[in-house]
Each structure stands twice: as structure tokens, then as C-alpha cells.
Amino acid sequence: MTTVAAAAATREALGPTLIKLREQGLDIAVVDGDLGISTTARLFGDKFPERFFTLGPAEQNMIGIAAGLAAAGKIAFASTFAVFMPGRCYDQLRVSVSQPNLNVKLFASHGGITTGEDGISAQAIEDLGLMCSLLNFHIVVPADVVEAASAIEVAAQTPGPFYIRAGRPKIPVIYEPDHEFELGKADLVRPGHDLTIIATGIMVSQALAAAETLAALGIDARVLNLSTWRPLDTVAIEAAARETGAIVTAEEHLVHTGLGALVAQHLAGVAPVPMGFVGMRSYAESGKWDELVEKYGLSPADIVREAQAVIARKR
Amino acid sequence: MIYAGQSGHPGGSLSSVEILAALFLRVMRHDPANPQWPDRDRFILSKAHCVPVLYAFLAECGYLADEELLTFRRLNSRLQGHSKMNSVPGVEMSGGSLGQGLSFSTGHCLAARLDGRDYRAYCLLGDGEQDEGQVWEAAMAAAHYGLGNLTAIVDRNGVQNDGYVKDIMRQEPLADKWRAFGWDVQEIDGHDQQAVIEAIERSRGVTGKPSMVIAATIKGKGVSFMQNTAAWHGKAPNADERERALAEIGA
Numbered sequence: 001m002t003t004v005a006a007a008a009a010t011r012e013a014l015g016p017t018l019i020k021l022r023e024q025g026l027d028i029a030v031v032d033g034d035l036g037i038s039t040t041a042r043l044f045g046d047k048f049p050e051r052f053f054t055l056g057p058a059e060q061n062m063i064g065i066a067a068g069l070a071a072a073g074k075i076a077f078a079s080t081f082a083v084f085m086p087g088r089c090y091d092q093l094r095v096s097v098s099q100p101n102l103n104v105k106l107f108a109s110h111g112g113i114t115t116g117e118d119g120i121s122a123q124a125i126e127d128l129g130l131m132c133s134l135l136n137f138h139i140v141v142p143a144d145v146v147e148a149a150s151a152i153e154v155a156a157q158t159p160g161p162f163y164i165r166a167g168r169p170k171i172p173v174i175y176e177p178d179h180e181f182e183l184g185k186a187d188l189v190r191p192g193h194d195l196t197i198i199a200t201g202i203m204v205s206q207a208l209a210a211a212e213t214l215a216a217l218g219i220d221a222r223v224l225n226l227s228t229w230r231p232l233d234t235v236a237i238e239a240a241a242r243e244t245g246a247i248v249t250a251e252e253h254l255v256h257t258g259l260g261a262l263v264a265q266h267l268a269g270v271a272p273v274p275m276g277f278v279g280m281r282s283y284a285e286s287g288k289w290d291e292l293v294e295k296y297g298l299s300p301a302d303i304v305r306e307a308q309a310v311i312a313r314k315r
Numbered sequence: 316m317i318y319a320g321q322s323g324h325p326g327g328s329l330s331s332v333e334i335l336a337a338l339f340l341r342v343m344r345h346d347p348a349n350p351q352w353p354d355r356d357r358f359i360l361s362k363a364h365c366v367p368v369l370y371a372f373l374a375e376c377g378y379l380a381d382e383e384l385l386t387f388r389r390l391n392s393r394l395q396g397h398s399k400m401n402s403v404p405g406v407e408m409s410g411g412s413l414g415q416g417l418s419f420s421t422g423h424c425l426a427a428r429l430d431g432r433d434y435r436a437y438c439l440l441g442d443g444e445q446d447e448g449q450v451w452e453a454a455m456a457a458a459h460y461g462l463g464n465l466t467a468i469v470d471r472n473g474v475q476n477d478g479y480v481k482d483i484m485r486q487e488p489l490a491d492k493w494r495a496f497g498w499d500v501q502e503i504d505g506h507d508q509q510a511v512i513e514a515i516e517r518s519r520g521v522t523g524k525p526s527m528v529i530a531a532t533i534k535g536k537g538v539s540f541m542q543n544t545a546a547w548h549g550k551a552p553n554a555d556e557r558e559r560a561l562a563e564i565g566a
Contacts, residue, residue, distance in 0.1 A: 029429065053425060061418045061452035068422015071407070091412050096419060100400045100409040
């Protein structure tokens, strides 16, 4: 793992990866909720128009059609923004996809507050909580565009439903181009002994920056990229608790229904340690994405502060 | 079946009998010995609470043993209260939340076109179900994609959970609405067996657009005390009612 001086949005992985998978012969069909240019799904449609179905902003129907395509044997991808899917089609995801465990892959872009200027209606901070409440879904939040592309490939090749959450802004690329995403495995992006920052999505690069600051303060922080929320890598989480004795979770999502809750629930039963939580606790507002990150407590400085507080409670 | 489980939806099951008879016994291409046959026609029960009538025809065709019907809605049975796929051969979709079947059918029809297969999807909807917005999203999409391999049927029995459809939510002019959405529409007497068969057969010849058959029916058809009443939408008969009902329908 090295920090590459490039920046890209995780959503940019969708179209090119779908094209690549189709060119490899995978039986992919894509349904789109009138946001294919933003999600980049449209690139697939330009190349394979017979396999790309525009449905307009009608998310309930989009998911039902994806379920039917999957029942007929297709690897069905559905893409739109994370506020609309799951928010606008939760019941369809529950009855038509989760309960029959169909092979539908959701790619939800514009997750979190970094969607920015459109404001709170467009900022998905509840989507992962909703998805965690649906059984059978694999849930993945890639940390950069490289991991996003690899996760899409794994999703296409793994039977069953997936939710992959991507983002709008260009964020640091932290992985080399040949990095391979492993489903259900937290990736150790920085070793350390004094505490573990378990981060997901855009917060992984924030956590790495925080770890640099902590190192200067004499605190040796481990950083785990927990991109797979389900199945949860309980082995890595438990080892982090036992070996470093303190945990801070960091996510671009509501803390009480998000990663912090997932990790705390698991550790409470097996290895309770002092924990801190970096994430959303309220609706945000319109603004530039990097300004929002600062104002709503998702900056490296917020992680540093939480880490120091948790360290003080160790033992 | 519903008596044995002491739970279920007799009214909307009885109103659909001739429709399922036409499909399972006359029109559809299917093979009970090979329920996953890729070229089979698909029957999608969007009004999934009326699954008793589906189980009855699956048993009639040999997908299920008659004895198993008596396990309906009971613990450890495959015969779930609302239709559930991957559980019973011949059940194509998991339903129970209204409005989802037409979208699911549309997905099957798009896949058939991609694969160059000539199977059809037949989707049965309720008339109360027409209140669901998703139905009209799917109506628009199926017409947009010109799905000549899709036949939808509305069991228009005029009664929904809490009362008469005309009182709960006005749907008139229903046929005109479907026509305006770009569908071929036929209106028939849903208890005239020959008319049902002919209408569905005719829909097979429609090209370039999906087909709608609006079947005027009577909720609880054949059982005098169940007919045309919301009270029998979702309730099981007692022993005496069961005897009277079976005598009236000549079972």
C-alpha cells in the first residue's frame, strides 16, 4: 500500500468495469434510474445498448425489473444515487430481492454528505443502515476507485445480492492499480499497536492522514480499511481489539445505524474495549464537499481528537 | 386448504379460478416434470395473497401432491401464506407486497428478448392492486420496450381489503388508462371460461406492445355467502361454512 498522488471518484469505476466484464463474456444486464451519466453506467449502455435499460427515475420498477432479469439468469446491475436506492425502493429490495436471494447487484453512487451542494435531500447518510437491515445482501463501501473496480468484479462473480456504495467527489487513490479486493476481509493499510482506526469509504484516506498526525504525537495507530460491511471481518476486528486495546470507527454515515454500531455490537460480546465513533449525528447542509467534511466532523483532526480520547480511557 | 390452515384469502382466489384454468390447463407452455425449463412460460402471481388458487392448479398439474395442500400456512410447510419462490416448484416470484409482479414480469420478458427465447410472461394482478404506483411505472416501461411477450390480467372483482374498489379509490376508466399507457386491452367476463381462453390466446398474437386482459369477476365466485363481500377477502371458513361452500361449488 502506498499513497498515490492521484485522485478519482469511486463512481468512475462502474461503467468501465461493467464493459470489461461483458467483454469477458459475463451475462450482464443493467437497469438505470436516469442517472447513468453521473453513475457512469451509461458508458456500458453506449457500448452494449441492448443490455442497458433506461427506466427513468422509477426506482421501485427498476428494482422489480432487475429481480426479474436475475430470476431469468442475468447478472442484473441496478444503479442510481444512494438516497433513492435503497430509500425509494426499500420494500422492493426486501420482497423482490432479499427474500428470494436473487442475483441483483446494486451500485449506489453519491453516498454520504460529500454529494455536496444539493443539500440534505441528496445526502445519503442512512442508506447503509437500511441495507444492513436487509438479510442476504453483501455490503461493500470501497475506499478508492481501484478497490471499487475490483469490488464490482467480485460482486459480478459472486452469487447473491450486493450493495456497493460509491461517492461523487474525487478522493485520493490509495491502492496500486493491481490491488485486489477480497470480500469479507478488512485490509490492513497501516500497522500499529496503540489503537485501531476502523475506517470505511472516504474515511480510509482521512484515517491515514490522522495516523500521520498521531504518530507525530507518539501514538502508533493501526488503520483497517473495512470495505466489506457484510460479511463482517470479525477476525480482524477482534484481533484489533485484543492487540491494540482501543478502537475508533470512522464512516460517512449515521453512527447509530452504521459501522460504529456494527463493530461495537460484535466487540461487546467478545472483546469489549474503549471505543470512539467518528461519523454523522445530524443532517448536514449544502456546501462544497470538503467544507462539509470539516464542519460535520469527518476530518483527520476529528479522528485524531477521538483517538486521543479513547487512548485516555484505555485500561 | 384455507379451512385446514384456518387462514388465507378465499375471495380473490375464487374470482381467479377461470383465469388460472385457462393458463395452466390450456394456454401456457410448461412441464411439471421440469419446472426450471428455460423455455417455459412464466406465471407471475402479483396478487400473491391469492396463492391458494395457484397451489390448487399446481397440484392439478402435478407439481404438488394433493395431500400437501392441507399443510397451507402451517408450520414447516412449503406452502407459505403468500407465494414464495425457491420453495415450491412452479412458483415463479416471491410476493405479498402488492404492485411488484408486473415489474418482475417485465424483467423476465426483457431477458427472453436478450436470450432470443420465445417464452411469455403472464402476470395476474388484482384490481385493488391498481392503486400501487409501481404498477403504472411498470406499465410505462413494458410499453416503452414494446414487450409483445407480456400478457397481464387484472382480476377485476371490485372488492379490496377494506371495501368496494369504487369507494376506496376510483379507477375508472381503467381500460382507457391501460390503452393510454400503450397497451393492447381486452375486456371480458372473467367467469366465461371460453372467453378467458380466447382473450389470452389472442394476446399471444399481439406484437410490439404488451397486452392487458381486464377480467370482470365476482369476489368469492360460486359461494353465495362469500360473493362480492370484503368480509371474505382474508378470512377462513369454519366447519359449517366449509361444508356449505363445497356443496355450492360442487367440489
